[in-house]
Amino acid sequence: MNYLENEDFIPLSEFIDEMGSIDYFIEEQFAGTNVSMSVEKLKAESACQLLIEIDEQNEIRIGAIPPMYYVETTIMPVFHKIRLTIIKE
Amino acid sequence: MAVANRPWNLESFLDSLIVELDKARETLAVKAINKPLTYTVRDVNLEMQLFPSFDGSNVKFVTAEPGQEGASKIAIQLGSITDQQIRKTTKDPTTIDDVSIDLIEDIDTETKNTLRKIGVTSVNDLTEIEKKNVDIERISNKKTNYSKLAKLLKKARRRDYPPSVKNVNFNISKSNSFINVEGENLVMDEKYTPVAVFNGKLAELEKANKDNLQISVPMELIQDGPNELIIVSDPFTVYKMKLNNKK
Numbered sequence: 242m243n244y245l246e247n248e249d250f251i252p253l254s255e256f257i258d259e260m261g262s263i264d265y266f267i268e269e270q271f272a273g274t275n276v277s278m279s280v281e282k283l284k285a286e287s288a289c290q291l292l293i294e295i296d297e298q299n300e301i302r303i304g305a306i307p308p309m310y311y312v313e314t315t316i317m318p319v320f321h322k323i324r325l326t327i328i329k330e
Numbered sequence: 331m332a333v334a335n336r337p338w339n340l341e342s343f344l345d346s347l348i349v350e351l352d353k354a355r356e357t358l359a360v361k362a363i364n365k366p367l368t369y370t371v372r373d374v375n376l377e378m379q380l381f382p383s384f385d386g387s388n389v390k391f392v393t394a395e396p397g398q399e400g401a402s403k404i405a406i407q408l409g410s411i412t413d414q415q416i417r418k419t420t421k422d423p424t425t426i427d428d429v430s431i432d433l434i435e436d437i438d439t440e441t442k443n444t445l446r447k448i449g450v451t452s453v454n455d456l457t458e459i460e461k462k463n464v465d466i467e468r469i470s471n472k473k474t475n476y477s478k479l480a481k482l483l484k485k486a487r488r489r490d491y492p493p494s495v496k497n498v499n500f501n502i503s504k505s506n507s508f509i510n511v512e513g514e515n516l517v518m519d520e521k522y523t524p525v526a527v528f529n530g531k532l533a534e535l536e537k538a539n540k541d542n543l544q545i546s547v548p549m550e551l552i553q554d555g556p557n558e559l560i561i562v563s564d565p566f567t568v569y570k571m572k573l574n575n576k577k
Contacts (some may be wrong), residue, residue: 254353257371261358264367279367291378293343293393295336301346316397322377330368 250292250304260285261327283327288320337383337390344406347376351408373409380404387443421451429453434486437479453483484519485566491515493569498559500575502549508536509559509573511543519564527560529553538563 245252251259267278292304308320355371362368379394379401394401430452431437431445448469450456459466460476467475495513509528517524517538526533526545533551537544543561557573 252353253347253350254357257351257354257374258357261354261369261371264361264365264369266367280369283369291393293335293338295338299342301338301342303343303346303350318396319379319394319398319401321379322375324375324377326372327369328372330362330370 245292245302245304246294247292247304249309250290250306253303253305256289256305256323257325260287260325263327279329281329284324285327286322286324289323290318291321335393335395337392339388339390343391347374347406347408370410373407375405375407377403377405421455425454429483429486429490431456434482436482436485441479453487456483481565484564488518488564488566491518493561493563493567495569495571498571498573500552500573502552504549507547507549507552509543509545509547511545511559511561511571512541514541516540516543516561517563518567522564524564525562527562529558533559 261283263280263283265279269276269278288308289305290308292302294302294304296302305323308318351371351374358369358371380391380403381394381398381401382389382391382404384390391404431442431450437445445451445456448459448466450459456476456479466479493513493515495511495516497512499510501508501510517540524535524538524543526535526543528545528547529551531551534546535543536546545559552575554575557575559571559573560568561571562568
């Protein structure tokens with residue numbers, strides 16, 4: 242659910258969820274048997290735009306999105322950096 | 331309406347960041363119910379471009395906007411922590427019978443901030459450092475002292491336990507007349523001798539505890555119809571009762 246005023250951004254938790262959606266198997270036939278692989282650990286680093294809003298209850302809402310455009314503009318958006326490690330349990 | 335790009339303090343930001351990370355973890359945990367593979371976020375590192383400002387007592391931050399140059403870089407790393415580690419490295423939360431300093435209105439903000447800086451957040455914390463003979467006046471640059479605080483704290487504690495009277499009986503006899511008051515939190519401070527005034531005259535308290543008072547009153551003072559009983563149970567608590575004596 243997006244509770245941010247600025248709809249260009251999504252809540253940081255969803256952003257992390259999206260980055261962490263790696264629960265897939267890679268399956269391959271090898272020498273007549275099925276071989277499957279899964280990710281053990283993922284380290285992701287990305288530039289991101291952040292939105293820090295203060296709501297009526299003086300609570301902070303954090304929104305984030307990956308860079309929206311890949312074009313150089315006169316005034317560039319501010320890019321923060323997010324790094325996360327996701328591990329298999 | 332939420333406002334973007336207003337200065338914020340680090341504490342509120344970290345609170346929200348932790349909530350966001352917890353939410354993400356919860357979603358991953360729910361996914362794990364139906365998926366054979368389960369993943370969890372081990373750590374998140376956020377490097378932000380910010381402008382800090384200091385107003386004399388608090389540091390606030392505002393996120394850099396497009397076109398602004400010279401922002402400071404702040405990196406926050408949130409790692410996983412187990413419940414055991416939390417227990418080892420943090421103070422126990424304020425319990426029901428304790429009072430949080432933040433909630434006491436009579437203590438001014440400056441004193442509250444001074445106390446927080448020295449790690450005192452509740453009345454029990456203050457009692458602990460008092461036991462160890464810490465010179466709180468020197469630590470707080472003479473801004474506060476125990477006796478001043480103790481009074482405010484006693485007052486705040488008393489406010490949480492107001493006296494309530496449930497039943498009052500007259501026992502009238504020629505030799506010994508007394509009034510029996512039953513209730514809750516009638517007398518809380520053992521160091522203070524409570525005082526009773528009956529129809530404008532000082533009366534003797536024969537028994538005074540948390541749920542029972544026995545006040546000796548001369549028979550001739552008891553009037554038919556309305557009588558007035560005032561109890562001063564400690565410096566912060568006075569209660570007055572109108573007692574109707576029907577024959």
